[in-house]
Amino acid sequence: MRVLVLQHIACEPPGAYEDVLRKHGAAIHRVELDEGEGLPDRAGIDAIVCMGGPMSATDDAELPWLTEEKAYIADAVRTGVPFFGVCLGVQLLAASLGARVYPGPAPEVGVLPVELTEEGRYDPVFSGLPSEFLTLQWHGDTFDLPQGAVRLAGSPAYPNQAFRFGEPAYGVQFHIEVSPELAGEWAEVPAYAEALERVLGPGALDDLIGRVDEHAAAMLGHASSLFERWLDHALVPAS
8 A cells, every 4th residue: 555645844744644554554655745845656656645734725826836736636536546635635635626725714723623514424434433523723724615525524613624525535624633742843833823823822832732632642543543444445445
């Protein structure tokens, strides 16, 4: 199983999702697009995991590689390559399928609940999660659902928190794969720190990291369960 991991900043690796991949013996091909690394030929790639980053999915003028990445994702997903996108990754998935990505009403930052939709409760991947669970949110953009997508989860501030497109393509706006240590690294990224203080006020970092630490076991457990089910659903039938 050869999995392409698309990263947009060094401090946003797949976290608990990568632990699951390594447990299954996956060969990980990591590309850091923000560092100028190029996209590989898709031949031999069994799945794509696309992670977050401080940029917007619409920053093509400043970051021309985003245009190439979205075309790569669109081609892969429309030809049935299993895809799992997180935060920026779900926004790139939406944009690559023709949906609009745009600033939300206000940044959503903190340890906050997400609720499964009716479709999410019966989805083969999401049905293993509680109907409501806590997540780490740290984003300001949102997206419309692509035509034909199925909405799987939402929050009061951002109704589109997760969706499925076709059978093997999934995306989540939230983070459950992040350890408290990794969340601490995010606070050192200026764009993330600015969003944090704008929403939660100066000095909010310690409280946020404390909340992540308090709920880390549950969130990381949900991440492992969710990703295991995605691997089983998306990859095992295709292997």
